[in-house]
Amino acid sequence: MAAVLASDMEQLNSDLREAALIDDVDLIETLIKQGADVNAGNQFGKTALMRAIESGSELSVDVLLAHNADVNARTVAGCTPLTFAAEFGYDVITKLLLDRGASVNSRTRSGWNALMIAARQGYLDVVLRLIAAGSNVDNVDNEGETALLGAVKKGFIDVAKALLSANANPNIGNQRGVTPLMLATQRGDVEMATLLLAHKADINQRDLSGATALIYASESEQIDITRLLLQHSADIDLQDNAGETALIQAVFRGNAEIVALLLAQGADASKVDQAGYTALEMATTKGNAEIIDLLNANVKK
Template sequence: MEEAAIGDAALFHSEQRLQQAARVNDTATIRELIWGKVNINARNSMNRTALHWAAMAGHERAASLLLDHHALVDAEDKFGMTPVLLAASHGNLSTLQTLAKAGATLTARNRLGQTLLHCAAVQGHPSVIRYVVEDLEGIPVDDPDQNGKTPLLLAAESGHSDVLSLLCELGCDLQAVDKESNSALHLATRRGHAELLSFLTSAICSDAQNQDGLAPLHLASQAGHLSCVRTLLDSQCQINALSSRRQSALHVAVERRQPPIVELLLRANINLHLQDQQGHTALDRAVRSQHAALADMIIKAERFHARSLGANGQTGELDLTLRHVGDLSRVRSVLWALATRHQKPGDWKKLALHWDFSAKHIQALENQWTGSDSYKEHGYRMLLIWLHGISSLGKHPIKELYEGLVEIGSTDLAEKVRRQANAEQEPARRCVLM
């Protein structure tokens, strides 16, 4: 029993040495082990033989030596990968050619139903693809795998522009879709491969929906791929397209909490009034998710567009920042003091109504409950949104605030604002209107 165990251990050790030698192209050790009657087709825990490792590493001499001594050319590992599939996957063209001459089955498929072309496309090996298409037979360029993905779709999903270009040159079907109706444009967008989109949008409909009813713009907004959103918008995709849930890209970006995407869509003039299948607008979604910053961005955009309509579209482009406000820190200090120290509950709503905040906007601001003093936060948010609008019109915020307070009958508060603003301003720069 003990001798048998020692023998088994020695045999296992020899098989391990053979596989390691194949990995590093150590043909001397391979010959030594072959002379010692090692099992040349011994497998490891992944069901791989020495020939698998030689093919994967691109060691032509080791592969040839193993083949000369009857290594199984079509042995499959646990993933259904034969040596020739591994050579294609790792871009080892010369080793692949050696295996082909040795009689390897060139139409082999792995467990995912992928051929040589699929394996090379996933990993980005154009030289292998050109060889397979131009020099071999029986491997269609548009053959789908088990998920319905053609080599083109896998190249787009993996972001390999050189492979994508080559497959198009070789006559692949650019309109192919997988089992979930994803086109190459869907797959590239979902993975964030913005560099592929300009090419793909010139050949594939950018508004086509997959089986979930999502267009590429929805997927880019969902995943937060800002550069993809920008590229799709530049290609004139339908910005207001709705998914099967009747969600716009803005709904999706709000739902996934993607502020940069939301801002980009707002600046691109997406329709803010579109309702999903529950009848909710993007603002409703932002409010329900308690995402105050997104809600405030949408309110700013709605007020901006309302001003544009009132001024026949002459208010310029939407800018959600406060960069137009001069001495911003002083102005914010005045607004903060007004909202948190001087106003009583409900006072901020009077100002909001005076400044044409809609009932829906006021309700959205009130939705964020932080305790009995929530009205202070609500008031401050409202004032900052108002400040955004005033600054975009080039008006003096302190002067407008003073006049607004006077007009709603809060003269005492107006005087407090004037005194604080002047106290925080250098004497030489005091506003003469105050």
């Protein structure tokens, strides 16, 4: 008999999760009256509340909360109702959860909190609500990435503005030392880079390979970003761990326009990388006549 009762309960709980997913409020109420456990999870740990959130069912969420659904329940992967709401950009549901005491800084097994998730998806309203609720803007995930890094990576300028206005640190790099400015530089995102510089991003900060934002710009062949960084007094001759400068990178990439810009701004063409190459020797190896001429003309000055 006990096994049958357990089986019946399991079915009730499964039906409740399904009712939440399809936003059937009447069925939700009926199943709870019949004894369904509002906080029972499936094999992945997803509860009825989480299923309701996945479908964006505000009314079902409200009903489940009224029946004391656990706002801080976790799936096997460590996801919470709040991280689900953030993932789908549901601002109203986010408010409902926060009003019921959802933990704003709870993290998934990957180290993501709701703010990081919303920022990476570009959900500005949710980001603003989470910040107002006290979310830590400088939390990092298991890869060392902040909400700001996530927003910059996707080019979400308004989200980045919101985070920076909440005093997010623009100089926190990920596990490889890559900063928001480096990412913006790599993307060629002048507006984002300008924003970060206005909020005191360290223009000469290095990643674990020793590369600076200027080296990133040269390596990615981003002429406008290169110009912007130079206008903000980036150190033009810094070398990475391989001894390469922005100039050597530009020569290696065969980008004569960036080579000319760097030389015009006083780049030192005599710097030698760890392989023993100067910019001119690199250009000669590559056989790029235009760049060779630029470098030779620079030597004669």
